[in-house]
Amino acid sequence: MNTSEKSLEKGLAFFWNKNYASPGRETNGLMQRFMANRAKALVYNHQGLGNYFTYRHAIPILGIDPQEIFKGGQLLLPDHYVDFGYMWSQAGPPESALQAIRDNVTEETVAPYPPDLFTSLRDAAAEVKFHRPRSDSFDVLGAEGAQGGIGYTLLAHLEPGDEVIITDPSYMHFYPGPGIAGATVNAIPLRPENGFRLDPDEVKARINNRTKMLILCDPLNPFGTVQTREELIAIAEICRRNDVLIFNNITHSTHQTDPDAVHIPLASLHNEVDTDHVVSTTGISKGYALASMRVGFIAGHPSLLKAQAMLRMEITKIHINALGQHAALAALRDHDYVRRSTEIMRRNLGIVKQAVAKADGVTLAVEPRYGFCTCIDVSGTGVTAQEITVALFKKGFCVIPGDAMGEVGATKYIRLNYSQKDPAKLERFRDSLDDAVRDAQRGAYAAGVIDFFRKVGTARGQRIIEEIESRQARTRHIAAE
Numbered sequence: 358m359n360t361s362e363k364s365l366e367k368g369l370a371f372f373w374n375k376n377y378a379s380p381g382r383e384t385n386g387l388m389q390r391f392m393a394n395r396a397k398a399l400v401y402n403h404q405g406l407g408n409y410f411t412y413r414h415a416i417p418i419l420g421i422d423p424q425e426i427f428k429g430g431q432l433l434l435p436d437h438y439v440d441f442g443y444m445w446s447q448a449g450p451p452e453s454a455l456q457a458i459r460d461n462v463t464e465e466t467v468a469p470y471p472p473d474l475f476t477s478l479r480d481a482a483a484e485v486k487f488h489r490p491r492s493d494s495f496d497v498l499g500a501e502g503a504q505g506g507i508g509y510t511l512l513a514h515l516e517p518g519d520e521v522i523i524t525d526p527s528y529m530h531f532y533p534g535p536g537i538a539g540a541t542v543n544a545i546p547l548r549p550e551n552g553f554r555l556d557p558d559e560v561k562a563r564i565n566n567r568t569k570m571l572i573l574c575d576p577l578n579p580f581g582t583v584q585t586r587e588e589l590i591a592i593a594e595i596c597r598r599n600d601v602l603i604f605n606n607i608t609h610s611t612h613q614t615d616p617d618a619v620h621i622p623l624a625s626l627h628n629e630v631d632t633d634h635v636v637s638t639t640g641i642s643k644g645y646a647l648a649s650m651r652v653g654f655i656a657g658h659p660s661l662l663k664a665q666a667m668l669r670m671e672i673t674k675i676h677i678n679a680l681g682q683h684a685a686l687a688a689l690r691d692h693d694y695v696r697r698s699t700e701i702m703r704r705n706l707g708i709v710k711q712a713v714a715k716a717d718g719v720t721l722a723v724e725p726r727y728g729f730c731t732c733i734d735v736s737g738t739g740v741t742a743q744e745i746t747v748a749l750f751k752k753g754f755c756v757i758p759g760d761a762m763g764e765v766g767a768t769k770y771i772r773l774n775y776s777q778k779d780p781a782k783l784e785r786f787r788d789s790l791d792d793a794v795r796d797a798q799r800g801a802y803a804a805g806v807i808d809f810f811r812k813v814g815t816a817r818g819q820r821i822i823e824e825i826e827s828r829q830a831r832t833r834h835i836a837a838e
């Protein structure tokens with residue numbers, strides 16, 4: 358093993374024993390004997406941790422020492438890297454939230470178990486995020502981020518054999534997550550014809566007697582599209598008639614990137630349509646740049662929240678960290694922060710569009726309307742999103758290509774988190790994207806990408822390998838002529 362492989366192993370502990378010399382998946386004897394099937398389902402899922410391509414996988418391909426990047430095991434990247442990767446807001450946090458944390462670093466706050474949520478925060482979450490006051494038929498439970506909301510909801514409502522309707526592409530965890538409860542996914546491809554969001558008729562056509570849940574991510578990660586009021590009502594009615602629980606993830610709803618767009622939390626439509634079969638979630642990582650607090654909310658009918666509370670008690674206990682709650686409450690009340698950070702998202706999206714206009718073969722998949730994520734479509738460049746991911750990393754830009762989010766855009770989409778405070782970072786991207794594409798077109802990263810997917814060994818990985826190899830064969834054929 359050479360030095361860079363060794364340091365990769367040390368620097369990226371979350372790769373478990375996997376390095377670039379490991380053959381096949383990491384299923385050694387100990388794992389085979391003691392790993393539960395629900396965990397194995399994740400190991401074998403293309404969107405399970407470590408199986409999809411990210412900028413991190415560019416590190417060994419480029420021969421960079423990972424210790425230089427993830428100093429002391431931190432995920433925060435050094436300043437000369439621009440992080441367009443994972444979805445934490447870089448436009449904050451609000452000073453009000455930091456002050457709330459400082460004001461509450463006391464023995465009384467940190468020593469005792471905190472409640473699931475302080476009443477003031479429970480009320481604020483209901484009203485500010487879900488646009489519906491708490492009542493006998495609607496309440497809010499705490500969770501460790503919106504991701505906690507996802508995990509508990511999947512565990513509380515799914516059983517082996519159930520099917521979950523999701524979109525393709527979607528937030529990466531919607532595909533492997535249901536597997537922990539033994540359920541499978543049925544993905545609706547997003548494309549221009551459905552406006553890159555859920556079409557009620559398509560939802561209806563997908564429902565069968567195994568369908569238990571629809572994941573309605575609105576605003577949608579990765580496109581930032583939103584559902585209309587009419588679509589939401591139609592989807593709620595269809596799912597009610599068929600006993601399908603709707604899981605409405607609204608965690609990207611804070612920033613109205615498009616001034617003409619309207620986002621409606623489905624729970625708030627309770628006077629127009631039955632919403633008792635809707636469980637909603639959101640967090641504070643996107644809206645308020647407080648990802649590290651790990652605070653989130655699950656909302657819905659108390660009869661459904663009961664199952665989630667029972668599970669939470671057994672898994673992580675029913676207490677949400679108090680400093681995080683103080684920060685969350687201050688943030689939810691800070692409307693001025695939301696206004697200012699929304700301006701940042703709008704400005705940045707403008708620069709992303711300039712970057713796309715300057716890069717040959719690159720387009721915006723669809724105009725984002727809320728939040729701060731978008732996908733660029735690189736299908737016109739002739740190379741895969743994974744190869745461009747490596748080329749971008751070489752220039753200091755960290756992105757996640759489409760195989761993390763589904764099959765549809767596996768090699769053509771690159772997802773961008775465009776929430777950076779400093780416009781110079783986006784301008785640098787604007788002035789580098791075209792060069793990165795040209796660099797990838799030289800073909801130097803193809804072997805590294807193929808090697809990665811060979812080791813991952815999933816069906817999607819195999820399709821990506823075939824796509825690259827057939828391009829290489831065509832290129833050789835043309836050169837020979």
Ligand SMILES: Cc1ncc(COP(=O)(O)O)c(C=O)c1O
Nearest residue numbers: 444502503504528578640641642
């Ligand atoms: C749709 C969606 N849900 C949940 C999460 C996780 O959020 P949190 O940090 O609040 O757990 C993300 C993060 O990217 C997301 O995009």
